[in-house]
Each structure stands twice: as C-alpha cells, then as structure tokens.
Amino acid sequence: xxxxxxxxxxxxxxxxxxxxxxxxxxxxxxVPLGAMVAVSxxxxxxxxxxxxxxxxxxxxxxxTPFNLKRLGVSLGLALLATxxxxxxxxxxxxxxxxxxRRRQVPYLVLVLATLSLSEVVAAFAWSxxxxxxxxxxxxxxxxxxxxxxxxxxxxxxAVLLGFVFIALPLTIxxxxxxxxxxxxxxxxxxxxxxxxxxxxxxxxxxxVLRRAIAGSTALVFIFVLGAYVIPQTLGRPAQWTLPxxxxxxxxxxxxxxxxxxxxxxxxxxxxxxxxxxxALGGRERRLK
Amino acid sequence: xxxxxxxLRRVFMLLVPLYLLAPIVVILGVSLxxxxxxxxxxxxxxxxxxxxxxxxxxxSQPAINSLVIALFAGLVAISIALxxxxxxxxxxxxxxxxxxxxxxAPFALPPVITALGALVLxxxxxxxxxxxxxxLSHGVFLTTLPLATITLGxxxxxxxxxxxxxxxxxxxxxxxxxxILPHIRPYVIAGFTFAFVLSxxxxxxxxxxxxxxxxxLPVKIFNSLRYGYSPVMAAISFLFFLxxxxxxxxxxxxxxxxxxxxxxxPE
Numbered sequence: 001x002x003x004x005x006x007x008x009x010x011x012x013x014x015x016x017x018x019x020x021x022x023x024x025x026x027x028x029x030x031v032p033l034g035a036m037v038a039v040s041x042x043x044x045x046x047x048x049x050x051x052x053x054x055x056x057x058x059x060x061x062x063x064t065p066f067n068l069k070r071l072g073v074s075l076g077l078a079l080l081a082t083x084x085x086x087x088x089x090x091x092x093x094x095x096x097x098x099x100x101r102r103r104q105v106p107y108l109v110l111v112l113a114t115l116s117l118s119e120v121v122a123a124f125a126w127s128x129x130x131x132x133x134x135x136x137x138x139x140x141x142x143x144x145x146x147x148x149x150x151x152x153x154x155x156x157x158a159v160l161l162g163f164v165f166i167a168l169p170l171t172i173x174x175x176x177x178x179x180x181x182x183x184x185x186x187x188x189x190x191x192x193x194x195x196x197x198x199x200x201x202x203x204x205x206x207x208v209l210r211r212a213i214a215g216s217t218a219l220v221f222i223f224v225l226g227a228y229v230i231p232q233t234l235g236r237p238a239q240w241t242l243p244x245x246x247x248x249x250x251x252x253x254x255x256x257x258x259x260x261x262x263x264x265x266x267x268x269x270x271x272x273x274x275x276x277x278x279a280l281g282g283r284e285r286r287l288k
Numbered sequence: 289x290x291x292x293x294x295x296l297r298r299v300f301m302l303l304v305p306l307y308l309l310a311p312i313v314v315i316l317g318v319s320l321x322x323x324x325x326x327x328x329x330x331x332x333x334x335x336x337x338x339x340x341x342x343x344x345x346x347x348s349q350p351a352i353n354s355l356v357i358a359l360f361a362g363l364v365a366i367s368i369a370l371x372x373x374x375x376x377x378x379x380x381x382x383x384x385x386x387x388x389x390x391x392x393a394p395f396a397l398p399p400v401i402t403a404l405g406a407l408v409l410x411x412x413x414x415x416x417x418x419x420x421x422x423x424l425s426h427g428v429f430l431t432t433l434p435l436a437t438i439t440l441g442x443x444x445x446x447x448x449x450x451x452x453x454x455x456x457x458x459x460x461x462x463x464x465x466x467x468i469l470p471h472i473r474p475y476v477i478a479g480f481t482f483a484f485v486l487s488x489x490x491x492x493x494x495x496x497x498x499x500x501x502x503x504x505l506p507v508k509i510f511n512s513l514r515y516g517y518s519p520v521m522a523a524i525s526f527l528f529f530l531x532x533x534x535x536x537x538x539x540x541x542x543x544x545x546x547x548x549x550x551x552x553x554p555e
Binding site for chain 2: 015050096097104107127129138176197198226227228247251259267270
C-alpha cells in the first residue's frame with residue numbers, strides 16, 4: 001500500500017487536514033446521537049420540545065405491548081423485504097458483472113437512478129401503479145385475467161413492493177464491488193469439472209461471497225427498517241412501522257422524548273439483528 | 289442444464305429492470321393526462337403539467353430550495369470526504385482510520401434515527417428550521433458516498449506512480465496536484481453527484497430539520513399527497529427520475545462507471 005515512505009516527515013499536515021472532517025463528524029453526527037440518548041430520558045414539554053431531567057417514563061411508554069407489536073411488525077416487514085432483495089440481487093448482480101463493462105453501464109445508470117429516487121416519489125409511484133384508475137390491475141383486466149380493476153394500495157403487499165423497490169438498487173450496489181472482483185476462473189474451473197452454471201453459482205459463487213452477502217444484507221435491513229414514507233403512504237395502520245410512530249411522536253404530537261426513546265428501541269433492535277446477520281455470514285470461508 | 293441457466297439469465301436481466309421501471313412508466317403516463325385525472329394509459333396527451341411545475345411558484349420555489357440545498361450539501365460532503373480520505377490514505381495517523389469509520393457510519397443507521405438526531409441537535413443549538421441546518425446535516429449524512437468513492441479511487445492508484453514522482457523530486461503538494469488529483473478527480477465528481485442527487489431526493493432529514501420553514505420538493509410532494517393526487521406530482525416525480533438518469537448517464541459517459549462503483553480490486 002502507498003503509505004508514506006519511511007523517514008518522510010508528515011509534520012502538522014495530517015492534523016490540519018483532519019480538523020474540519022473531525023469537527024464536522026463529531027458535532028453533526030456523534031453529538032446528535034448522544035443528545036438523542038439524553039433526550040430519551042428528558043421530560044416532555046409542549047412549549048420547548050423537552051425539559052431536561054431524568055425520567056424512565058419514556059421507555060416505559062416505548063415498551064408497551066402496542067409499541068412492541070409495532071416493533072415486531074417493523075422487524076418482520078424489513079426482514080422479509082431484505083430477504084427478497086438479497087435473493088434477487090445476488091444472482092442479478094452476478095449476471096450483471098459477467099457482462100462486458102460497456103454493457104453494464106445502462107443497467108448501472110438505472111440502478112443508481114432508482115436508488116436515488118426519493119422515497120416520496122417511490123411511494124407515490126407505487127400507489128399509482130397499484131391504484132384502480134391507473135394501476136396494473138387494468139392491464140390484467142385487458143389481458144382477461146381479471147374481471148374488473150381493483151386497488152391494492154394501501155396494504156401489506158403495497159408496503160412490501162415499495163420496500164423492495166427502494167432497497168433492491170442498494171442491495172445491488174453494495175454487492176457490486178465484491179461480486180465484480182470475483183475471479184472468473186473459479187467458476188470456469190467448476191465448469192471444467194462438470195458443474196452446470198447453476199450448480200457452480202450455488203456451490204462456488206455464493207459460498208465465496210458469503211461474508212459480503214451477509215454484510216450487504218445487514219445494511220439493507222437497517223435501511224429498510226428506518227424507512228418512514230413507504231409504510232406511512234402505502235400501508236394501512238396495521239403496517240405502520242416504528243419510524244412512522246417515531247416521526248408521529250416527534251413532530252406531530254410534540255413528544256420528542258418519547259420519539260427519542262422509541263428511536264433507541266429501534267436502534268437496539270436493528271443493531272442486534274444486524275449483528276446476527278453478520279455473524280451468520282461467518283468468517284472468510286475457504287473452498288474445499 | 290445449460291439451457292436452464294441461459295433462460296434464467298434472460299429472465300433476471302429482463303425482470304429486474306422491468307420491476308424498477310414499471311412505476312416510472314406509470315408516473316410518466318399519468319403526467320401526460322390532458323385533464324386533472326390520474327388515468328393510465330393517459331387520456332389525451334399534454335405537457336401542461338410540466339409547464340405548471342415550472343411556472344407555478346408553489347412548485348418551482350421548493351424546486352429551487354432543493355437545488356440550492358443539494359448543491360451546498362454536496363460541497364459540504366466533499367469538503368469532509370476529500371481531506372479525510374486523503375489523510376487516511378497518505379499518513380499513518382491512527383485517528384484518521386477511526387474518522388473514516390465514523391464517516392461511513394451514517395449509512396449503518398436507520399435513516400429515521402439520523403433525522404431525529406439532527407432534529408435534536410438543531411433544537412439544542414437553537415437553529416431549528418434554519419436553512420443551513422439541513423445543508424450541514426445532509427452534508428454529513430451523505431459524506432459517506434464521496435468518502436467511499438474517493439477512498440476507492442486512492443486504493444486503485446498505483447503506488448509506483450506516486451513513488452516515481454517522489455523519487456524524481458516532486459514535493460508533496462506537487463505530487464498531489466499532478467499525480468493524485470488527476471487520478472481521483474472522476475471519483476470526486478462521482479461522489480459529489482451521488483451526494484447531490486441523494487440530497488435532492490432526501491425526505492426525512494429535510495422534514496425534521498426545516499420541514500416547516502424551507503419546503504424542499506420531496507417535502508412539498510409528501511404534503512400534497514394528503515390533499516389528493518394531481519398529474520403535476522407525477523410530472524415532478526418523472527423529472528426527478530430524469531435528472532438522476534441524465535446526471536448518472538453523464539458520469540457513465542465521461543467516466544468508467546463500473547470502475548467508479550468498485551469493480552476493480554485495490555492495488
């Protein structure tokens with residue numbers, strides 16, 4: 001690696017360079033998280049967002065059966081959406097990276113464009129796609145598969161489709177570097193030894209990428225779990241996830257301390273699940 | 289068996305883009321309706337809703353807000369990512385590595401939590417609702433992207449190149465200007481583009497920091513969803529997609545997109 005050569009003096013340069021990044025990250029990223037922890041113990045105040053103090057009431061309210069059920073719904077929906085994303089993205093990314101680089105570009109542009117698409121736009125577009133007047137059900141009617149057009153949004157399927165839509169491009173992009181760097185010779189060797197492409201994919205490609213897949217899965221899961229607009233817009237109250245209630249408390253019900261406590265519960269749950277996923281990926285596996 | 293693999297490949301390479309494009313096709317269709325209806329396929333063809341977006345200040349003002357915020361947020365993101373990635377790569381400073389980890393961390397948090405943290409911070413600093421609050425919060429949140437691309441760029445820089453320049457007597461500043469910067473420039477531009485486009489589209493942080501003072505376009509669309517849908521919202525949504533395709537298309541045209549996204553192994 002190109003670290004500085006021995007004997008070269010770096011002097012004050014690195015510290016000068018790092019002053020602004022360090023200050024920005026500390027003040028704008030670390031402090032807010034710390035402050036949020038503090039606020040989760042504060043008392044509610046309608047006049048000034050919160051009143052400094054130390055009460056556990058917010059956590060008592062955050063852990064009521066109602067909120068725990070919301071947490072369960074959030075985790076379940078996020079896990080299901082993540083699972084679908086990974087099951088689609090792993091083979092897709094593999095096939096994509098086996099194309100010549102030039103032919104990959106249009107796919108990558110599409111993936112980047114949908115990745116960056118606002119969650120608001122995604123929610124709006126899917127609510128149209130699943131609506132009665134402009135939705136796919138009209139296509140099914142035209143094809144003779146259905147009697148009359150219906151609306152599928154809001155509902156469970158709408159939320160799931162929306163989640164997969166916003167998370168699939170992220171999954172593909174996270175998997176792209178490790179899958180691209182995968183040595184083609186490995187697969188060819190499997191082929192020479194008589195494995196079909198499908199079998200080579202299952203027995204060579206997936207095991208080699210196990211750790212990368214687990215890492216990407218954890219990040220995608222966290223991303224889906226933290227989404228607000230999709231469940232709020234495409235879901236019925238039964239599918240409203242914890243972020244919907246966090247935002248609701250923090251902004252509309254002026255109960256920032258409870259919002260912060262709920263956020264801590266969400267953070268704790270997401271960290272545990274993410275760590276489990278990474279652990280399932282295990283250590284680097286060598287080929288037998 | 290080989291037949292099955294070929295067939296599967298075709299299905300995947302067709303169905304995934306189709307799934308990603310289906311909602312886009314519908315918003316495009318709905319945006320072309322002649323009257324204020326949400327039919328797909330559209331009834332009559334008209335670009336009136338695109339015109340409304342550009343001439344109605346209720347829509348164009350949030351668009352301008354979003355563009356200005358995204359531009360400055362992108363610059364903030366680069367201002368953090370570039371010195372950080374460079375210092376971590378160039379110097380053996382222990383806390384630089386730590387800071388890189390910190391810079392990559394925002395993407396390992398549920399978005400709603402980052403947004404709530406920003407809300408609490410700006411309330412404490414008595415700057416809740418101030419325009420610069422969203423610029424700085426976006427900048428730090430999105431710095432992950434240029435940090436990732438620039439780090440990648442530095443990793444793919446051949447060490448011999450830097451070594452050669454130094455051996456031939458080039459000073460640190462000259463090496464940076466003549467060897468390192470030209471190599472990482474596309475990665476910086478790509479990182480800025482990612483941050484810019486994502487800031488333009490970001491909803492929850494913008495809503496929690498300046499939702500009631502500076503309306504960004506995603507916030508405006510979301511607020512309007514409650515009062516009923518209009519084809520103008522479909523027009524704007526399609527424009528969002530178009531802007532992203534054009535910008536990333538340019539990046540892909542000028543630079544080597546697979547490389548910028550990490551297709552090459554580090555040197």
